[in-house]
Amino acid sequence: MNLEGIINVAGKPGLYKVISKGNKKIIVESFIDGKKSPLYSDNQANMLEEIGIYTYDDTKPLSEIFDNIAKKEKGEQALNHKSSTKQLTIYFREILADYDEERVYISDIKKVIQWYNAMQKKGLIILPKIEKKEVKSTKKAINKK
DSSP states (O other), rough: OOOTEEEEESSSEEEEEEEEEEESSEEEEETTTOOEEEOOOOOOEEGGGOEEEEEESEEEEHHHHHHHHHHHTSSOSSOOTTOOOOHHHHHHHOOHHHHHHTSHHHHHHHHHHHHHHHHHHTTOOOOOOHHHHHHHHHHHHHHOO
């Protein structure tokens, strides 16, 4: 999944898409209301493509987590991020079985699910191509019979 140009801004709700870049500011568009606004160098923002989730072995990129959720949900909305802590941890364990429970907090899980749902609502969630090829191969095998 391509997360290039999508950011999270500290203190502001939702996700933003980078529209243009200048010397000391960038122009972003909100996923929530579509409004464009400037962000300056003193704003804290994180590029989603640079975020990872800790596992016991290494760190998995957020794009891989989103791919796993998309496969599980067949490209549809995930569990609500306001669900109970127990539901969220069970759900996340299904997505990433070996996530490090000591370093990945429930607030992190909520953010990941909330971000996924925001991107899905915006039409940016695409099922991984590998799965589509498997479906085509299965159809070919059925047609040959």
